[in-house]
Amino acid sequence: MTTQPPSYGQHPQPYPQQSPYGQQPYPPQHYPPAGYPQVPHQRLQHPTNAPVHLPPPPPKNGLGTAGFVLGLIALVFSFIPIIGVIAWPLSIIGLVLGIVGTHRVSKGEATNKGLAIASIATSVFALLICLLWATAFGNAVDDTRTGAANSTSESQSGASNNSAAETATPAGPLNEGPSFPGKKDGDVALPAGGTVTFDGLAVTSTPLRAGDSTFERTLCTTVSYANGGTSTASFSMFDFELQDPAGAILSPTFFGGGKGLDTGELAPGGKVSGDVCFEDKAQTNGVYVVLYEPNMFISERGAFLTQR
Numbered sequence: 001m002t003t004q005p006p007s008y009g010q011h012p013q014p015y016p017q018q019s020p021y022g023q024q025p026y027p028p029q030h031y032p033p034a035g036y037p038q039v040p041h042q043r044l045q046h047p048t049n050a051p052v053h054l055p056p057p058p059p060k061n062g063l064g065t066a067g068f069v070l071g072l073i074a075l076v077f078s079f080i081p082i083i084g085v086i087a088w089p090l091s092i093i094g095l096v097l098g099i100v101g102t103h104r105v106s107k108g109e110a111t112n113k114g115l116a117i118a119s120i121a122t123s124v125f126a127l128l129i130c131l132l133w134a135t136a137f138g139n140a141v142d143d144t145r146t147g148a149a150n151s152t153s154e155s156q157s158g159a160s161n162n163s164a165a166e167t168a169t170p171a172g173p174l175n176e177g178p179s180f181p182g183k184k185d186g187d188v189a190l191p192a193g194g195t196v197t198f199d200g201l202a203v204t205s206t207p208l209r210a211g212d213s214t215f216e217r218t219l220c221t222t223v224s225y226a227n228g229g230t231s232t233a234s235f236s237m238f239d240f241e242l243q244d245p246a247g248a249i250l251s252p253t254f255f256g257g258g259k260g261l262d263t264g265e266l267a268p269g270g271k272v273s274g275d276v277c278f279e280d281k282a283q284t285n286g287v288y289v290v291l292y293e294p295n296m297f298i299s300e301r302g303a304f305l306t307q308r
Contacts, residue, residue, distance in 0.1 A: 061112040064101025067119030070094035075122045078129035079251070087126050094123035135263055136236045180289050180305060181247060189289075189303040192221070196302035198294050200229025201266075205240075205290045205304035210280075211256040217280045218256040221290055221304070224273040227266045235272055236263040239293060242278035245286025250278045 071094035078087040098119030104110035177189030188196045192207040204224040211218030219242065225235045237260065242250045254260070256277020266272055276290075285308050292302035 059111040060104055060109045061101075061115070063097045063104065064110055064112045064116035064119060067094045067097030067101055068115045068122065069119075071098065071119045071122030071126060074126035075129070078126040078133070081133070084130065084133060088130050091123045091126040091130065094119050095127070098123060132236075132238070132263055136234075136238045177303070178305060180243070180287060180303065182243060182249075183303070184299065184301065186300040187303050188300070189305060192290065192304040192306040194304065196292065197228070198300060198302070199233070200227065201233045201294070202226040202228060203292050203302060205292065205302075208242075208288050208290070208306040208308065211258065211277045213253075213255045213277070215255040216253070217283060218253060218277045219280045219288065220256050220258055220275050220277040221306075222258075222273060222275050223261060223292075224271065225266055226271045227268055230268055232268070233266045234264070235261070235266055237261045237274070237276045238263070240276045241291045241293070243289040243291060244280070244282040245284055245288065246282045248281060249291070250281065252276050253279050 070090045074087040074090035074094055078084045078091070098116050101110060101112065101116035101119065105113045105116055110116070177187075178191075180189060183189060190196065192205055195202050195204045197203070202225070204226075206222045208219045208221050211220040221240075223240065225233070227233045237252045240252060242252075244250065256275065258275035258277065261274025261276050262272075264272075288306045288308055290304040290306070292304070294300070
């Protein structure tokens, strides 16, 4: 079949609107004007109901740590005479902070259980040392008052019973026994194992021997008290000091081992004994002197010498 071209002046027929395949034409595309950036298509995220996990709060370890520091400082100062009075408030505060710290650990608010327990232990130990010092000081004051009262009573009794010619003159400084470095007027020196007597209280110190402490090298002596007087007398490990061959004068240690001497009072006719140990810092041979001082207000001392 031959199609005739349109004659001049006639318009050609438009293309049919429907595709011969039955498909609709594509919709018109709208493009943004030139010069504007195209925004990429984003999918909307729908919120979910999943729980939100917050990070756990930091542990409250400050009080337990502070209690341990205060307890340790109090323990160190408690061994120093006079200056050790500052250990009283430090040990009490450290104990309170340690208790609060352990309570926080039990509630899960803190994680330093070891430091909290250590703060309680060091504070209690320092407080016990302070109590021992206070007891020893109180006993020394009581002994001084008792000795002064007894001396006054004896002098008055002697004056009433004896004539002026028969009145005994007071004895001079004792200064008895062998010599040793640092010996003072009034010291009664004798070999270890001997006995000295002051105001009716007889004190004996055995020769020094090596202690069985696992913490440090120590020297120990067994001391005995026998109260032959008419009044109560005090006893304590702090009545003793050790002078080593190098001239250092050491206070007793709690870590010497053995049966340690307690602190207390001794009634007339009473007896007590125990071990007193010292750190052996010199660790050398020579003369060791165990010094016994009844109280700090009397110059007389007993000196027990051990040759090692």
